[in-house]
Amino acid sequence: MLMETFGSALLGLALSATAARVLADRLPDPRVVLVSGVFGALFGAYLTHFALGPGHNTLTATFIGAVLVSAVVLSLLLRPAAGPRRPSHRTPFSLPSRG
Numbered sequence: 061m062l063m064e065t066f067g068s069a070l071l072g073l074a075l076s077a078t079a080a081r082v083l084a085d086r087l088p089d090p091r092v093v094l095v096s097g098v099f100g101a102l103f104g105a106y107l108t109h110f111a112l113g114p115g116h117n118t119l120t121a122t123f124i125g126a127v128l129v130s131a132v133v134l135s136l137l138l139r140p141a142a143g144p145r146r147p148s149h150r151t152p153f154s155l156p157s158r159g
Contacts, residue, residue: 072101
């Protein structure tokens with residue numbers, strides 16, 4: 061159980077550090093990203109361990125669950141990419157004119 065906890069925390073930290081480096085312009089403060097990644101991985105390990113039940117202590121499955129939940133938590137932090145957007149040609153909530 062201790063190995064699952066430390067391994068999941070390290071995997072979450074590695075995933076969140078990679079995301080913070082690669083997607084720095086689309087994510088909030090790196091400290092928030094790192095903490096969210098680690099806690100997401102710990103929750104994912106707990107959830108996977110609970111879902112597998114007693115007698116199924118597979119370290120690989122726990123790590124996979126930890127990485128998947130951590131990735132989902134990190135994806136919730138993403139903001140839309142800043143870039144040139146096409147201006148809308150009609151106002152919001154307008155009906156097309158026939159004429």
